[in-house]
Amino acid sequence: MVVGSDGRYFSRTATEIVVQMAAANGIGRLIIGQNGILSTPAVSCIIRKIKAAGGIILTASHCPGGPGGEFGVKFNVANGVEIVDPVDIYLNLLRNIFDFNAIKSLLTGPSQLKIRVDAMHGVMGPYVRKVLCDELGAPANSAINCVPLEDFGGQHPDPNLTYATTLLEAMKGGEYGFGAAFDADGVSERVSSLLTLLSRDGRNIRNQRLEILCVGHWAQSS
Incomplete structure (x- = not known):
């Protein structure tokens, strides 16, 4: 499964929660953008390239960020956690x-x-x-x-x-x-x-x- 975010507030904490939930539910391998950063098109690209089961993008798209801003989750349909360069594959x-x-x-x-x-x-x-x-x-x-x-x-x-x-x-x-x-x-x-x-x-x-x-x-x- 691929995991990325647009870097908005709470993304790092949410990424850690996703990793913990994935491990608890038997997902053996996660692909995570370096520093948690991956654009939505890049997540789709990586899913197709490595034939992943899907991907989670932590974003609220064009909505405001920060402590008082918005936060959302998108889902797009080997072992361990792999950190990848967020740009190279795309x-x-x-x-x-x-x-x-x-x-x-x-x-x-x-x-x-x-x-x-x-x-x-x-x-x-x-x-x-x-x-x-x-x-x-x-x-x-x-x-x-x-x-x-x-x-x-x-x-x-x-x-x-x-x-x-x-x-x-x-x-x-x-x-x-x-x-x-x-x-x-x-x-x-x-x-x-x-x-x-x-x-x-x-x-x-x-x-x-x-x-x-x-x-x-x-x-x-x-």
Whole structure:
């Protein structure tokens, strides 16, 4: 069974409880994200890859965190506890789906597309840093709020025009050609694997697939 969280308040305690309950009920092997962190899409990826029985994600999605915030549990349908890197397995999946060389050229080439991605202090911070900055060569300032915090920095981790104001203001400045924000567990508030996207002028084009936007950009550039 796979266990992960978006890092919100009480996640560490809840993870320990899950481990104890699993052991008490005869579950022989747990796969747990390093520091308890795993995004919801990454949990699904690992379940399929290792053919696990299922997965538990400790998250309340885009709802507030902290001692007075919200907490929830999602369930997605060898021996011992294994700690895994929360990014590597999912990164390998992305490499098999997307042309990383083409995207890197888009982000670093002569006609560089400047991007701004806000992880909103949720689980996606390590993924954004590793994928966009380390793997694809985007400048460090392309990724903001990438340290997962138990209270999400006191902000509401819902990537809409009300709460993603830092990203919105950056996009209105005209420096960036593409902007995106994630909610706490790495999915938008509606559908898995979708992002809140903002055009250059800050206009909301919510819940459009990232790959469609990229294809459109490449088509215009070719």
